[in-house]
Amino acid sequence: MSKQPKILFLNPPGKKIYIRDYYCSKVxxxxxxxxxxDLLMQTAHFSEEEFDLKVLDCIAEKLETKTALAQISTYSPDFIIGQIGSVSLEEDAPFYYNIKKQLPDVSILASGDALLENHEELLQQWPWLDAIITNFFNDGSLKWITGDFTKASGIVFRNENGTKTNEATRISNYEMAVPKHHLFDKRAYRMPFANALPIATVLTNYACPYPCTFCIMSTMPYMTRSAESIISELKEIKELGYKYIYFSDQTFFMSKLVSKAVLKWMIESNFGIKWMCFSRVDVLGEEEIGLMKQAGCNLIMFGVEFADEDYLIKYKKNYTLEQIRNTFQLTAKAGIKRLGTFLIGVPGQSKDSILRTIQFAKEIDADYASFNIAVPRSNTSFREEAIEAGIIDESLKVMDQSGDEVTMGTGILSKRELQKLKLRAYRLFYFRPHYLIKRLISINSSTEFKVHVREGWHIFKALIS
Structure with a gap:
């Protein structure tokens, strides 16, 4: 009997808690x-009857570089499917180089926001990288690994003619196999607003059809899974003992027929696991929000972004401030908590505009707020705008979506001024006596209390540092 090929799904180590997922790397x-x-969805494509599969999440396991390299060498994989982030690029590239140095026969495939552009140049620059996964939702990596190169979509690789790019195409009702959650240490993951642990991540669709100019998602083919595929995964998650779910779709309920079928199954089967998701204020109405509440949703994250209608139009959010107000009210009425994400630091933005954004976060009575400094992400028209405005150089590669380190000023405000305004935003929003009392009253479990205390402590340290 021939030996099973070994495949290692790898999240590299890092000096900080790096999140390299979904083309949006950050601290x-x-x-x-x-x-x-990215790695979770890739596990769905490989059968454990045909391959020896292993996950090594060095961030979750808090592994240092030396220890991680030793573990990889001991496992001696034939293939590595890994992540490379713009935020951690200066650490990731040398790490993979060292893997190839000690295991010269291993083939390395990788995905991440550091690999969104200039594929041919990157493959020439990094001989240790054998293929770039441009779409982790489909099975291009499986096809490439098994030698079916003509059918390997969503992947860029070397061939005898130089570099071959196989674009991914849009897929609807994709019958994806169940991602292999059992390969991941479920005790290692946490989310700030989860009221129970352990927590599983589920992706029901891929990319986003909306044209927001600062986001990479609209440049990718929108794909959806079938309701049956999603329900099979939810059943397995429950059997594995998970107590909370994070739906990491860019826009939950975008595929209305699929989402309704899944939610109705959750309600009728008494699924009983709480969950959170991202969505849009112009996608959810009273009917959708009501179904979500019945199915166990206790938090929806909305991309509010700006308090100025002009910016909502300019950056193609395609909804209004009034729609934001109405949807936040409907969600509160249903008893679902709301997190608003807000974007500050776009080219030409003034201090007054940012202060209006902070005030708007309070006006709509968001339960939580996330203030993010704009990042000129690869392959977006927003990046082109920043380059044309002379705010950044086109050679810029290392970027942190969280704003832990500010990438650019606005042309009016410096990077230092933006960092101060971001800290001010968090202080003005979270350090209100009425707000703090409201949050304490809303806590329903000891796990939720512990999560809030831990996350609150880390935020507090960041604000006073």
């Missing part, structure tokens, strides 16, 4: 760390 703002969804 964890507090202490949160979800399952690495």
């Amino acid at each position: 964890s703002k507090a202490y949160y760390l979800p399952q690495p969804v």
Whole structure:
């Protein structure tokens, strides 16, 4: 009997808590760390009857570089499917180089926001990298590993003619196999607003059809899974003992027929696991929010971004301040908590505009707020705007989506001024006596209390540092 090929799904080590997922790498703002969804979804494509599979999440396991290299050498994989982040690029590239140095026969495939552009140049620059995964949702990596190169979609690789790019295409009702949650240490992951542990990550669709100019997602083919595929995964998650779910879709309920089928199954089967998700204020109405509440949703994260209508139009959010107010009210009425994400530091933005954004976060009575400094992400028109405005140089590669280190000023405000305004935003929003009392009253479990205390402590340390 022939030996099973060994495949290692790898999240490299790092000096900080790096989150390299979904083409949006960042430093964890507090202490949160979800399952690495790129790797999780890739596990779905490989059968354990045909392959020897292993996950090594060096961030979750808090492994130092030397220890991680030793473990990889001991396992001696034939293939590595890994992550490379813009935020951690200066650490990731040397790490993979050292892997190839000690295991010269291993083939390395990787995905991440550091690999979104200039594929041919990157493959020439990094001989240790054998293929770039441009779409982790489909099975291009499986096809490449098994030698079926013509059918390997969503992947860029070397061939006898130089570099071959196989684009991914849009797929609807994809019958994806169940991602292999059992390969991940479920005790290692946490999210700041989960009221129970352990927590699993689920992805029901891929990318996003909306054209927000600062986001990479609209440049990728939108794909959806079938309701049956998602329900099979939810059943397994429950059997494995998970107590909370983070749906990491860019827009939950975008695929209305699929989402309704899944939610109705959750309700009728008494699924009984609470969950959170991202969505949009123009996607959810009273009917959708009501179904979500019945199915166990206790938090929805909305991309509010700005308090100025002009910016909502300019950056193609395609909804209004009034829609934001209405959806936040509907969600509160249903008894679901709301997190608003807000974007500050776009080209030309003034201090007054940012202060209006902070005030708007309080006006809509968000339960939580996340203030993010704009990042000129690869392959976006927003990046082109920043380059044309002379705010950044086109050679810029290392970026942190969390704003832990500010990438650019606005042309009016410096990077230092933006960092101060971000800290001010958190102080003005979270350090209100009425707000703090409201949050304490809303806590329903000891786990939720512990999560809030831990995350609150890390945020507090960041604010006073």
